[in-house]
Amino acid sequence: MxxxxxxxxxxxxxxxxxxxxxxxxxxxxxxxxxxxxxxxxxxxxxxxxxxxxFKCKEEIILALLVETMGKRRDMFQRAASYREIPRVRLAAIGVAAELFVRLYPDHFRVEQIVKSDSIWDKTTEERRALVKGCQMQCVGIVAGIVRDGVAQGHVTLPEGTSCESLVFGLWSMTEGAYSIIATSDAVAELGIHEPFPAIRTNIHRMLDGFGWLPLSSEMDFAAAMEKIVEDVFAKEFARLKQPW
Amino acid sequence: MxxxxxxxxxxxxxxxxxxxxxxxxxxxxxxxxxxxxxxxxxxxxxxxxxxxxFKCKEEIILALLVETMGKRRDMFQRAASYREIPRVRLAAIGVAAELFVRLYPDHFRVEQIVKSDSIWDKTTEERRALVKGCQMQCVGIVAGIVRDGVAQGHVTLPEGTSCESLVFGLWSMTEGAYSIIATSDAVAELGIHEPFPAIRTNIHRMLDGFGWLPLSSEMDFAAAMEKIVEDVFAKEFARLKQPW
DNA sequence: TCAATTTCTTGACACATCGTCAAAAACATC
DNA sequence: GATGTTTTTGACGATGTGTCAAGAAATTGA
Incomplete structure (x- = not known):
């Protein structure tokens, strides 16, 4: 029973x-x-x-982190299974990442804390493995799309550049941008009052720089993203106050 | 007297x-x-x-941060005054940023800590202003180079994209990349055993995507960076164990 | 030189928080 | 309802932060 x-x-x-x-x-x-x-x-x-x-305070914080990362991984998974060409699927991942950070700024905050403080020593191996697992799953989802793009000939990486290296670039850009936004008002002081469109532009430029087709100049990605929102993240989007 | x-x-x-x-x-x-x-x-x-x-523990930590950021600003300043075309001067800034983070990983660590924890409430307004000043100086140095590039017609930003938006992209990429490297072994697990060249590539691709001339395919930036090291950062480079 | 004044140093104190553990309470089983 | 198991409790010890009055040291002025 x-x-x-x-x-x-x-x-x-x-x-x-x-x-x-x-x-x-x-x-x-x-x-x-x-x-x-x-x-x-x-x-x-x-x-x-x-x-x-919980064995200690740090374990509670790590448990929060696991919740957070699981939530994002699920959104990534939904985005990745979008039936489109690789570059649009990548845009779908972008939508997921942005929606996540805007809908759950508190979740992101937890990630920030865990990263800097020396929390990890006190925690159990099991929970650390959970965190790492989520992280690698997220990365793996994105890497899969990049590999698809390469396999379908939409992008050709130069000698010595791996798919993972490009994933690292995407990860760095979003991680860094969200972190800067969350921890400083320097962005507003720079005169950037709508940082999220700026991030999208910069990422598109990087992919353009790799020659990933279709280039952002050849296709209306803004329209594509709106469709992604409709098709995949309608519910999440509805909860967003500041529209887009 | x-x-x-x-x-x-x-x-x-x-x-x-x-x-x-x-x-x-x-x-x-x-x-x-x-x-x-x-x-x-x-x-x-x-x-x-x-x-x-020091009035409290947090003030000590912020004092460390001021030391750190001042050090980097000085290196940025040296890089920015390099007599070359804007895109190469930007590469010089890249060299400075990378050298800094590799020479002083402990300094970078302090920045990480300050960012996440709620340190700021307890600190004095004066020291907070010092930190913010350093930050804006660094950003301003880079923004100046971008403006030079635009003024000299090496790059044309599309309608609705400001110089600062591009600076934000560069900042995000480096900030995110260094943060990922410092706080996780995911990069190695991704199969990226030399992350710094990967970062350089990704940044070049973004600038290429903006059409900033000369493109990284048209010029040997690796050679340019070696020259920058020789001309500007010879002393710092000599102290680096893992060559480049 | 020495006494008055200012500045600096000390360490005990009050307070807060984490993690432990033996005893008590609540629960489950027969 | 008697017995064994699980859960809860809160007092305790350990550690760490920030304060402050009293004492020590340095400076000043005559």
Whole structure:
């Protein structure tokens, strides 16, 4: 029999509530905003109970990260299975990445925190493997599209440049751009009031530079992206306040 | 008279020693690796004395950041004054950025930490202004070169794309790439064993995509960069273990 | 030179937070 | 409802930050 006793169910539910509340606290105050004492109090349990769920504070943060990365991987997967030529599928990935970061800025914030602080030492090998798995899946999805583009002759990489190298470029650009936007108002001070279109342009230029067909000058990618949104991410897009 | 009493000199010297030691501690253990107690003990003073120099722990970290960013700005400045066509001067900036991150990985680490944690609330307005000033100076140097390129007709930006937007692209790419390299071994797992050449390629492709002349296919940028190193950064390059 | 004044240093104190653990409470099973 | 198991609790020890009054050291002025 696989019925769940009410007590077990309560524990499972509580774990969700812990993560939900923890995310809010991290969002509002970073690593130090997450205090296990207030977390426990607010949940109506004692601190010891929290430690029944997670070995340490860092494990909670990593659990948040796993949730976050899983969410993005799912969006990437949906984008990648879009039935179109590789460069448009890549644009679909771009839509997914942008929608993700705009819909869930708090999720992105968690990634920022984990990256810089020395969190990893205290965490369990299992959860670290989960994180790494998600990361490699995301990269793998994109790499697959690049390989398709090469296989179909839409792009020819020069000697000594691998598909992965191009993926690294896409990853760097988005990672860097989102990070700059999230952690500094320098972008606005630069006079860039709509950074997301700027990011799209820069990525298109890089792909153009690799000669990936069709070039952004030959095709209306803006229209293509609108269609992607309609076809794949209508629900997510509807939740966006600032339209596009 | 502007002679400095021995006591004042001692205090000035101590401030340097504080920062030097603090950087080591941050490097080895992140934000939490910097303990004011061990810092004071190791320096042979009491904790109270540290607080005479810096209002709080966060101020120390920001002071490290100012040192770091000033160092990079100086290298940028040297690169920007290289007497060449704009695209080569941009390559010189690239050399500076890469040399910086490879020569001082610990400096870069500090930037990572500051970015994610909620450090800023506790710090003084003055030091925050110092940081922001350095940042805008770096950006301004690059923007100047881009404007030169446009003015000299080497590149024509499409309607609705500003010079700053391109600068944002360059910044994003390098920021993201260095961050990925520093915080994850995913790059190696992607099969990219020499990430720095890959970054250079991706940046060149983006500039090619903007049609910035001369294109990377028309000119031997590798040779140009070697010359830049010789002419501008010979001393720094000599200190690099892994050649290039 | 020495006393007055200013500046600097110290370390104990108050406070906050993390993680542990033995005892108590709640739960499950027969 | 008696017994064994699981879960919860909250006091405790350890560590770390920031403050401050008192003492030490340096500077100033006559």
């Amino acid at each position: 696989s019925t769940i006793s009410p007590k077990k169910q309560e524990i499972i539910d509580r774990e969700s509530r812990i993560l939900e509340l923890a995310r809010q606290m991290v969002l509002s105050g970073g690593y130090h905003g997450l205090g296990l004492d207030s977390l426990a109090t607010e949940l109506g349990v004692s601190r010891g109970t929290i430690y029944n769920h | 502007s002679t400095i009493s021995p006591k004042k000199q001692e205090i000035i010297d101590r401030e340097s020693r504080i920062l030097e030691l603090a950087r080591q501690m941050v490097l080895s253990g992140g934000y939490h690796g910097l303990g004011l107690d061990s810092l004071a003990t190791e320096l042979g003073v009491s904790r109270g004395t540290i607080y005479n120099h």
